[in-house]
Amino acid sequence: MSKSMVLYLHAHQPKRIKPYSIFQVGKDHQYFEDEPGVDANNELIINKVSDKSYLPTNYLLKKLLLEHSEFKLSLSITGTLIEQLEQWRPDVLESFKELVSTGKVEILSETYYHSLAFFYSRAEFVKQVNLHTKKIYELFGVIPTSFRNTELSYNNDLAYWADQAGYKAIITEGWEPVLGWKSPNFVYRPSYTKNIKLLMKNYKLSDDIAFRFSNQNWEEWPLDAKKFSHWASESGQDSEVINIFMDYETFGEHQWKSTGIFKFLEHLPKEWLKTHGHDFKTIAGAVESYPSRDSIDIPQILTWADTERDLTAWTGNEMQVDALNTLYSLESSVMQSEDKKIIEDWRHLQTGDNFYYMCTKWFNDGDVHAYFSPYDSPYKAFIYFMNAYRDLTVRLIQEGIKI
């Protein structure tokens, strides 16, 4: 009996909007870059995350890929991160290329701007996916065959679209309310599709690493690769795929180096491969090797976020709804302008993080620091966003376009 671990890491950084005042609207068209030293400063954050996470993780992954011929993984990297790495950290981009050039690392397709466009404008969504594919091909020389949507947001419509677009695989959260009695440890077929297959995140095992790894109050702390491999191999009956999906930044940023997270990763392939029949597969490799065991029907939107596993962290309050609708209502005017910079800025404003920062779910509980935001309040996040939007409308009006 063979059993495959499917490791998938997602790398993303948004272009954060600087504290952008109404007094700058109409004068300063630069919404993203701020003075060095300011919290929302993107260069600062890119440098920090590169040094703490991307570089050491890539270095280690490359070593593991060379050491273990059986070791493979999938990764995704958003257009907004690629742009910033090109600008400030070409060395990091180079290290990603080295991984892909081993031939054992798959890159996934997604929206270039890490947006929720699928749920607001299908035309815009397709453009962003194409932009991303083009960028990935230019940089890495590969064309992705697996698709992931922002925050693993997913429903039947998305699977149908991806199937029609020719993707072989798509991924989402392995959430019990949609799985029912089924296990996430098999390959599935999304409802209403012909060819595409679905992999669902084993969130219990994934979160053991991503969230609980450094939690000293956790009864299983400390977690090592041996114990984890044992859990993974015991997960479910006759399991075929163990889908370990998480943010790239888990390594070194969410879990600091001092927690031993790199040691854990270093030993994981060795420990997993010790058992006969165990191997690693990329997402594309997994759907090729295993048949789909059943179909999965997900009419509602599922994501990998929060305890609700829905989009409420992005669209749950009035400000977020207002901001999203307002931004997407500009689409035809923006396209009409044919102004590359305006279109780009509009798209950067679509990045999901902008709306995530406006979330008041945690703020209400007084747990204000439970999430990472460059602003000290969700209300400020909204104001700076809307000011940037306003400036965009000023630019369109100046080009003679009706809003």
Add this chain to the structure above:
Amino acid sequence: MLGWELPPHHSGGLGVACYEMCKHLADSGVDIDFVLPYTTEHRTSFMNIIPADNQTIDDFKWSGGVYDLKSFPSQDSDCTVDMPLDLTKQHDLYAHNIVKIAKCGEFDIIHAHDWLTFKAAIVAKRISGKPLIVHIHSTQFDQSAGKKGNPAVGEIEIVGLKMADRIFAVSQYTKDVLVREYAVPKQKIKVVHNSVNMQIDIPRNKNLYEYLSIMKSNGYKVVVSVGRMTIQKGLTHLIKAAYRVISIDSKVLFLLAGGGEQKEELIRLTASLGISRNVIFEDWVKGDALKDTFKIGDVFVLPSVSEPFGLTALESLNYGTPVIISKQSGVSEVLDNCFKVDYWDIDLLSEMILGVVNHSSLAKEMLKNSRRECENQSWYKTARNMKNNYEEMLGVT
């Protein structure tokens, strides 16, 4: 309990706070004799109101109030003046009259509110031997906006704080001021936040501000501030921010309600900035007019330089208007779902005013969440906290 004022004859938050806390203390089973320095009709059944003197409220009012530091001379004025008395004499008279009350009254604890009651409180403590709590709603450090203030008042405050067995401060902010400016040991101070009970408001058809209602239906927005017009309240900063706001959006109006020695200065400042058209000065308002002042606003601003608590911010939320408050306020300890700005940060204040008045989605979300925070902060909780302190001091458990 020794107080200086109660509604409806009050000049600020002190009277309101005393009234509400007593009502809730009474509910939780505390018997209160509330001593006032004047005689008046009070229709309160939950506590016993004792006039320390038979002077009328009108005689008393002439003397000035708890916020009139300047009219309190630092040296004994000559005593030849007839009635009415000045503030110093009122203060002495209160202490004199308390003697007979302290001698014949049955009570376990003396609880005194702010500096004007301290002399009487100390006398009462000496006569009765009962423990003394002084309750700090505001200090002269706050009222003089961090400047030196009146040394005579400062001295009374210091003596009161020293003689007290325990001190209640209306916020952590006030506790910090007492520790930093008055060198009070921090173990002696307990924070008991003010609160507001969210009320179900009976809607009326018309707002009393007809002009503002008409302007609002024509797309204007209204920014409201309510309070005494003194240096402490930071209104010059609000007016400077108003100038910035109006330069961006001329359809924003400012309604400043209240009175005080700074009012003329503020009117002059407004005129010199050329924004008188947009800034409306209203007098002290009460009852329905006060409710309507809060209600007509799209946002309420509390720009205080140093604010022990800032009850008006909670009242505003009660009437459905979101708030922007200064970081130098006690109320900022109990609210997160609002904008908090340093009182001097005019740029940010104007930014936030524009942000709230121009985005109803933001205003609604903020209001909804901050009202929830208010509801968690009831007088009931505060009263329970105070009662626990009483019991601890009396060794009752």
